[in-house]
Amino acid sequence: MKLGIALGIVVCFSLAAADTNEMVPPAGPGVFTSKQVGTGAFKLVVAGHTFTSRGDIEKYLAYRAARLTIEQEAEWFTFKEDREKGDSAEPVPVRDPEGQRYSFRMKYFRPVWRYKVNESAAWTRWSPFSGAAFISADPKTITGFEVSAEIVVHKGPMDDADPLAFEAHALSDLLVNQVSPPK
Amino acid sequence: MFNCTLKVCSVAVMAAAGAHTAAAAHWVRGYVVAFYEPAFRYGGRADYSRGTEVEPGVDCPHGSAIHFAVPAQVAKSLSLVHWRTKEEVEAIANPPADGVVRDPAGVYFHTWRAASAYRGYNREIETYINPFAAEDPGQPEVTSRIGEGFNLDGKIKPEDFVSPDGEKGIDNQLYRAWGCDAPWRGNNGNGTLVLRSNDKMLEGLYTIVIRVSGSKDPMNDDDATLEIGYSPDQIMKDARGNVGSDYSYRILHSDQYTRLKARVKDGVVETEQADIHMPQIAWFYNQLRDAFFRDGKIRVSVNSDGTAVGLVGGYRDWRDLYAQNVYAQSGGVQGVREHEDHVALYYALRRHADGMFNAKTGRYGGISSAYRMKLTPAFVVDPDKAMAIPVRESEARGKESYDATMAAMIKAAETLVPQEVPPASRELAATDGIEIGRGGVPIRGKGRLRPGDDNAKATPAAPKP
Numbered sequence: 001m002k003l004g005i006a007l008g009i010v011v012c013f014s015l016a017a018a019d020t021n022e023m024v025p026p027a028g029p030g031v032f033t034s035k036q037v038g039t040g041a042f043k044l045v046v047a048g049h050t051f052t053s054r055g056d057i058e059k060y061l062a063y064r065a066a067r068l069t070i071e072q073e074a075e076w077f078t079f080k081e082d083r084e085k086g087d088s089a090e091p092v093p094v095r096d097p098e099g100q101r102y103s104f105r106m107k108y109f110r111p112v113w114r115y116k117v118n119e120s121a122a123w124t125r126w127s128p129f130s131g132a133a134f135i136s137a138d139p140k141t142i143t144g145f146e147v148s149a150e151i152v153v154h155k156g157p158m159d160d161a162d163p164l165a166f167e168a169h170a171l172s173d174l175l176v177n178q179v180s181p182p183k
Numbered sequence: 184m185f186n187c188t189l190k191v192c193s194v195a196v197m198a199a200a201g202a203h204t205a206a207a208a209h210w211v212r213g214y215v216v217a218f219y220e221p222a223f224r225y226g227g228r229a230d231y232s233r234g235t236e237v238e239p240g241v242d243c244p245h246g247s248a249i250h251f252a253v254p255a256q257v258a259k260s261l262s263l264v265h266w267r268t269k270e271e272v273e274a275i276a277n278p279p280a281d282g283v284v285r286d287p288a289g290v291y292f293h294t295w296r297a298a299s300a301y302r303g304y305n306r307e308i309e310t311y312i313n314p315f316a317a318e319d320p321g322q323p324e325v326t327s328r329i330g331e332g333f334n335l336d337g338k339i340k341p342e343d344f345v346s347p348d349g350e351k352g353i354d355n356q357l358y359r360a361w362g363c364d365a366p367w368r369g370n371n372g373n374g375t376l377v378l379r380s381n382d383k384m385l386e387g388l389y390t391i392v393i394r395v396s397g398s399k400d401p402m403n404d405d406d407a408t409l410e411i412g413y414s415p416d417q418i419m420k421d422a423r424g425n426v427g428s429d430y431s432y433r434i435l436h437s438d439q440y441t442r443l444k445a446r447v448k449d450g451v452v453e454t455e456q457a458d459i460h461m462p463q464i465a466w467f468y469n470q471l472r473d474a475f476f477r478d479g480k481i482r483v484s485v486n487s488d489g490t491a492v493g494l495v496g497g498y499r500d501w502r503d504l505y506a507q508n509v510y511a512q513s514g515g516v517q518g519v520r521e522h523e524d525h526v527a528l529y530y531a532l533r534r535h536a537d538g539m540f541n542a543k544t545g546r547y548g549g550i551s552s553a554y555r556m557k558l559t560p561a562f563v564v565d566p567d568k569a570m571a572i573p574v575r576e577s578e579a580r581g582k583e584s585y586d587a588t589m590a591a592m593i594k595a596a597e598t599l600v601p602q603e604v605p606p607a608s609r610e611l612a613a614t615d616g617i618e619i620g621r622g623g624v625p626i627r628g629k630g631r632l633r634p635g636d637d638n639a640k641a642t643p644a645a646p647k648p
Contacts, residue, residue, distance in 0.1 A: 169546055
């Protein structure tokens, strides 16, 4: 049972604060890249060749976004949606200052994908805002993929009315036991 | 409370009497806390409702939280649990009346409390011990700029409140985070848990006393002392059921006692800023423990009739606050009964934490807070002999449960490794003969489940989709 294994691990750990770097396996070369594209803005890409599931890979990207935010000594980040012309099937989430507040809303972490099938050299783009079903190809035929997100890191109290805001520590805590880098 | 020595009582009486006449004599004023609640500032209209919203107001634009109050809200929360199907979510949110018990309210209660206890990223993880492992269901928060409390950090920041009398920089992020939580929000102290905890205090669960003394003028004294702490003596009521004036109470120099330097200006007592130990709000015996305000302050303002109002504030450890609100019974019982979601409250606490910075983790471990007190005049005396806070042996099991459950939660939060429910925990206890199995399945049974029990073999009482 997973929980039993987890409890065994606990015995080996002291009660010191969790070292999240040791809890997630290291990524292979080129699996995760980040590039600063502006003041506090970063473009993050997770790449791999073995597709597992959309959820697993997107969670890993979200986890890396949270960890990068913490490494920048910031507290939270905003996710910048990558919408191209025509990507309007999904409405842009709007802030609701009078509504409920959140530390994060995973449903709004919606990165854009591109992938190759059957060793093709051409990339196919898939946007979560296009309305198209997620990757129509047989997952076994996918030979390469990239999932990308642009984030802006912020310090200080979080704007928790912003649906695209994510508190880094809370997100990292949730995902640390769920993620591993793709291959 | 009536066994104080003649000498002590006499000194107190003389001092109290002298307070009104002598300007440069030793003076003492004592109070018993007659009402104790979070300093949340209610802004709603009790006569107004809008759909499922409960008393919208300037504090909470959509009113109080409605977690586990209506099926739609339950479905919304459970839709964040990825191992549940849409059909399951709908079935749990709208349980059939022939499920666990015939009473529809009972079906809702047990079905919802069971499902609420398992919302982690896999079905093995108990949520109230491991709240970090569930997605944030969201919590309405206070949008008003007016709030009570103290400027604890000496700064004026955008997220701070302005006090009702215009002081800026008020730090009370607990109000921001939890001020719309249903059981703590209400007009003039009528939130359900405010009423419940105060009823219990008045019935003898615990007593808090304050003693202020000085050697100058009780209206203006720059070298006064304020003591606050637990009293072993039950609050005395008058013939009308109100807290009686001028009874005597012992103050224990226990781990829930603090002595602070204070200044009195125009009759308003304000203490130095220091750590404060005093009883926290409780409605069960197992919650009785130190509130522990870090960098705290106390203010006491005397009314013309001799009563007074008090305000105590400081940074409280989020773990103490979370445990205080969840573990007296169980998270599911508390959440469904009071229409609050402790996962949402957990995230709100940590999001708004603003004190007790931990350089190692890079996170704040405490949140600024303030609590109101209504004070009735009393004679506060020392006990004949030093004594500790009395322990009720009959309640030892409840304390053990609370302590074990809280320890597991803290371990989970620190290691980020989901923890099992401790055997002693009330999270495993049956309510109305209904236990909760792994995956949030209500199970008919008696006694306690043990970690590792194969609940799949038990009789499932969950509604079928």
